[in-house]
Amino acid sequence: MTNPARASDCILRTEGLSKEFLGFHAVKNVSLNIRRHSIHALIGPNGAGKTTCFNLLTTFIPASAGRIYYNEHDITKSDPASVAIGGMVRSFQISAVFGQMSVLDNVRVALQRKAGGTFAFWRSARVLERYTGRARELLAAVNLEPYANFSAADLSYGRKRALELATTLALEPELILLDEPIAGLGHEDIGPVTRLIAQVAKDRTVLMVEHNMKVVAELCDRITVLQAGEVLAEGSYEEVSNDARVRAAYVGGAHA
Numbered sequence: 069m070t071n072p073a074r075a076s077d078c079i080l081r082t083e084g085l086s087k088e089f090l091g092f093h094a095v096k097n098v099s100l101n102i103r104r105h106s107i108h109a110l111i112g113p114n115g116a117g118k119t120t121c122f123n124l125l126t127t128f129i130p131a132s133a134g135r136i137y138y139n140e141h142d143i144t145k146s147d148p149a150s151v152a153i154g155g156m157v158r159s160f161q162i163s164a165v166f167g168q169m170s171v172l173d174n175v176r177v178a179l180q181r182k183a184g185g186t187f188a189f190w191r192s193a194r195v196l197e198r199y200t201g202r203a204r205e206l207l208a209a210v211n212l213e214p215y216a217n218f219s220a221a222d223l224s225y226g227r228k229r230a231l232e233l234a235t236t237l238a239l240e241p242e243l244i245l246l247d248e249p250i251a252g253l254g255h256e257d258i259g260p261v262t263r264l265i266a267q268v269a270k271d272r273t274v275l276m277v278e279h280n281m282k283v284v285a286e287l288c289d290r291i292t293v294l295q296a297g298e299v300l301a302e303g304s305y306e307e308v309s310n311d312a313r314v315r316a317a318y319v320g321g322a323h324a
């Protein structure tokens with residue numbers, strides 16, 4: 069194991085983060101250090117506490133104990149909207165794609181939201197027009213420019229993921245949380261979405277929950293392994309995949 073990161077190197081860190089549901093410890097005393105500009109994976113067998121951790125980090129649910137620091141600010145008691153405005157944005161489980169709208173309009177609406185607008189502006193094409201340039205840049209960043217005028221509902225599953233990523237980028241996140249970005253993708257979409265994540269991670273930080281170990285190995289600088297709510301191991305892919313405790317935790321599991 070390498071030395072623990074200095075606090076200032078970390079965009080997000082937790083101290084003793086815990087969540088109890090009626091006496092059941094879903095997350096127990098978890099201390100995470102997410103380094104700035106890294107791609108960090110949270111992995112573990114089913115029920116290990118990964119989703120609960122994400123819900124805690126984004127303050128969707130309150131912690132039973134422990135603290136969460138984002139850029140060294142204590143956000144443990146912040147509300148989820150403030151956390152998102154502060155730059156930590158979660159993508160992929162809460163679909164932000166409006167099927168009936170065009171691909172371009174989905175991104176323009178996200179940009180308008182970032183600018184503080186409400187949904188009432190939808191009908192005003194003139195208001196949305198001012199976001200066209202930036203929206204096209206974001207579509208180009210996720211390789212969706214040729215589909216700008218398609219209805220979002222008509223995109224393939226992989227391209228819908230790319231569109232979700234574009235609407236997430238519209239919020240100018242510093243830290244993107246991806247909840248199983250590869251889940252449900254067809255074989256042909258895994259490579260493109262993996263490359264896309266690498267591309268958007270270039271000047272940002274990404275924390276992802278992912279079961280696909282090939283994708284984790286390819287993308288992630290650092291991996292935290294959870295088991296039964298606790299940190300079992302942390303390190304590079306080589307370190308954790310050679311850790312006897314991690315191998316034992318996955319024995320008989322579907323994701324080994």
Ligand SMILES: Nc1ncnc2c1ncn2[C@@H]1O[C@H](COP(=O)(O)OP(=O)(O)OP(=O)(O)O)[C@@H](O)[C@H]1O
Pocket residue numbers: 089092093094112113114115116117118119120121
């Ligand atoms: N609201 C809740 N009330 C009670 N128990 C919960 C609640 N949410 C999660 N749990 C329990 O906490 C444990 C961790 O669940 P969690 O969904 O965080 O695991 P996970 O690692 O994301 O699993 P998976 O890989 O299957 O998605 C599980 O045993 C789950 O049943």
